[in-house]
Amino acid sequence: MNAPQQWVFIWEKGYQEFDTVVSSVTSKVKGVVVTNTTELGVKIWDVADYIIPAQEENAVFVMTNLILTQNQTQGHCPELPETSFCSKEQPCTPGYVGKQSNGVQTGKCVPYNSTVKTCEIFAWCPVENDTHVPDPAFLNGAENFTVLIKNNIWYPKFQVSKRNILSNISSSYLKTCQYDKVNHPFCPIFRLGNIVKEAGESFSDMAVQGGVMGIQINWNCDLDRKLTYCVPKYSFRRLDNREIDHNVSPGYNFRFAKYYKDSNGVESRTLMKVYGIRFDILVFGTAGKFDIIPTMINIGSGAALFGVATVLCDMIVFHFFKKRHYYREKKYKYVEDYDELVGSECGSNP
Amino acid sequence: MNAPQQWVFIWEKGYQEFDTVVSSVTSKVKGVVVTNTTELGVKIWDVADYIIPAQEENAVFVMTNLILTQNQTQGHCPELPETSFCSKEQPCTPGYVGKQSNGVQTGKCVPYNSTVKTCEIFAWCPVENDTHVPDPAFLNGAENFTVLIKNNIWYPKFQVSKRNILSNISSSYLKTCQYDKVNHPFCPIFRLGNIVKEAGESFSDMAVQGGVMGIQINWNCDLDRKLTYCVPKYSFRRLDNREIDHNVSPGYNFRFAKYYKDSNGVESRTLMKVYGIRFDILVFGTAGKFDIIPTMINIGSGAALFGVATVLCDMIVFHFFKKRHYYREKKYKYVEDYDELVGSECGSNP
């Protein structure tokens, strides 16, 4: 075998067949935080309050900031000033729905406050005012929450499955450990603040507008070695766009509502514009295992390459070098004499 | 190099190594719609009302139609006539639960209305009657909603990441643009009606029973070129089955409930059978980059093929052609005379 061929074989594992990973993830967040605001007073937030929705497949969303609009009911109220100022000269259009509007215009122009008039709309009233986002973030304390990630992977072609909770890890270790790149690389419990820090970001900044973090689990496995060497490798990366110049709705947020009914059956809701960090657990990797097919293809192809290389080599020597006549004579004399496979100036040559 | 070999090289990028995409998606829908029915009166629906659940990973569900069953409480009531008619001859079985039933039979046979008697069941009462689906769809106006899709992809092998919001797109463009295959192929904001239309479907039809739409994002990238050429390509496809002959529960719907408690602590719920369109964002693609390994394998293999081709060619000429004796003589005389690599009738020949 020649040199590049050996490289394919040893380094790039040319003797292996490959398969990509099939994965299943579950996660569990722990932690409580207390907030104290003039609007809401002292409040406690636990898992059932800040994880929305309660469970997802390959992700977990942790609320870090919040704009609350309580006691909304369907009715008529003035739109926010930003998009729908109005006056006698600039009247409102009944039935019109703007791109950013919260409801349908009735056509009336009503006072928003003592100085400004805006179009009246039919909507959930009062309308949410999200111009001011709390900074520092309402639930900045989420930095200290921890998330336990359980990941089960499978390589269908080789019928091999593994878990990120390795079998040599004890139950007592799992109760106290916290992931650390150097000291605890296989502990499946991550502090949220550390995840963000590892990705080179600031949690307090990210908590204000929200964002998306990738928890990447790499399962590259060489199945020709013992299965215990096949272990997960964690890394962290921010996935949403921070560039302000070419971005819309920066960060990550969404709206949802809790619905209530009073004793008369009238429905009201609390609208929540929820900012937070979505942790996407991205699992990828390939497993390789010895297989006769790629081995043979690589040997065959390498052997042929070997022939090509010698021919090319001869051509260069015969045609471009100064002493080419000497080489040519030497070479073909050789052939006439022995008529066998022997080594020439550049690699073995016929 | 021979012709097919060149094709592998140039067309099929035989000199590249490949990797498949790792993806993360977020989405945000905008729009409000007003409905006016005798049952509910005038009602407004905004994002918090029609997006269920509030956030998903690679999909977004938009409610387009609705069967509402208000003020359900647990108790006894007659089952729907479809599956459980009863009479003195056909009595009910206490404890029986049919495949389509909404509760457990008590054994009694009670009047459903003035003409029909059905089995009494223990269930959330009154039982939902979904025989009549509103047509046109309740929230047919969802056609005008827009969805902003943010997609971050990564090719782990090459350590390359990209976003579907390209870096040469300005913030002001993003505020007003709307995706259009021809004029705005890189605008990440899609009008729901247009998505459905592009897939060759009718929104009003689809809105009635619901359905599943695929928003496909293709990220095939040639990383030997500048990264700015690596751009997303959007396409749209309906994913659910419309063939009526071999289908169960056509369209797409699911049930969920809002729970209320009155002042006495008695729980009631509003059951919603929600029809709608689930937009699945399917991200796929491969990136290729020059790599010495596949290059050498292809050259080697091609060179060998080259040899095979000439041998085959000779065999055909020598054995099947009329003038074969002439060719054979010519060829081997040639060889005897010069004993060198020269071209023969079909390709270069030893």
Added chain:
Amino acid sequence: MNAPQQWVFIWEKGYQEFDTVVSSVTSKVKGVVVTNTTELGVKIWDVADYIIPAQEENAVFVMTNLILTQNQTQGHCPELPETSFCSKEQPCTPGYVGKQSNGVQTGKCVPYNSTVKTCEIFAWCPVENDTHVPDPAFLNGAENFTVLIKNNIWYPKFQVSKRNILSNISSSYLKTCQYDKVNHPFCPIFRLGNIVKEAGESFSDMAVQGGVMGIQINWNCDLDRKLTYCVPKYSFRRLDNREIDHNVSPGYNFRFAKYYKDSNGVESRTLMKVYGIRFDILVFGTAGKFDIIPTMINIGSGAALFGVATVLCDMIVFHFFKKRHYYREKKYKYVEDYDELVGSECGSNP
């Protein structure tokens, strides 16, 4: 072509190009169950009650067990004894939040019951007591529920799409069938109990603490054959870890809350710690189709391998066998005489 080459060709489909599957899944569960406990009385549970969240992309969660903590309000109450015993010698720390705690310590030490004192916390009170998990599971009857799975797959490279509801299956069959490995391998309706049983597990055991089940759909397709031969193959596997020694929070559970407001606007919630089985639908597979590129690469590489093989063969015969001189003489005499391609002792030889 030599023997290993033929094997690559026939068995490993060396003449095909491959693509991996792009998939979209929807699911629908059916069934009701009645429970009778002293705490809750007789209660009925239907789809809207036990599927949480109402819809997911590639998974469906069915609640099987439940710890209910009703009428929680924010306030002060004693922590659970497990983690926070206290006394005059072991006082509580105001503001302290333990890893397992449900709230923030106020610093007071209050009686938990007549014998034990624990730290007072500010939390949603009363605190959930999850030390005793109902066994047998609360909704053990979920065993008889059925789930309909609709799967649409696509091979982008070949522009081929298929559904798991095959086109030769009639609508009436789909209304009554139930998946069975032997008799109904293409029925897309699965009884939950059977899924768990097929994976070699006990439903009643799994229902208590919850778990994660994989419903694997294998779409390996040979697109050189008729598309009707491209059919799904179902298999089932438990995905969560049952080994007690190295496990944290065994099974599968999560917490969520239903929020209520009384007539004075005071918010209360019902906290639910929900145990259940999450069915992850894992779709994978590759499609192969004839393509000239891999065909040629394999032929080329095989041909070269052929050459390597004969050289190796000669080397063995000439150098290691006893009668090597005889063979060598024979061989080269032959060559001198005829100077043509003829068969030698081991394979065709020049």
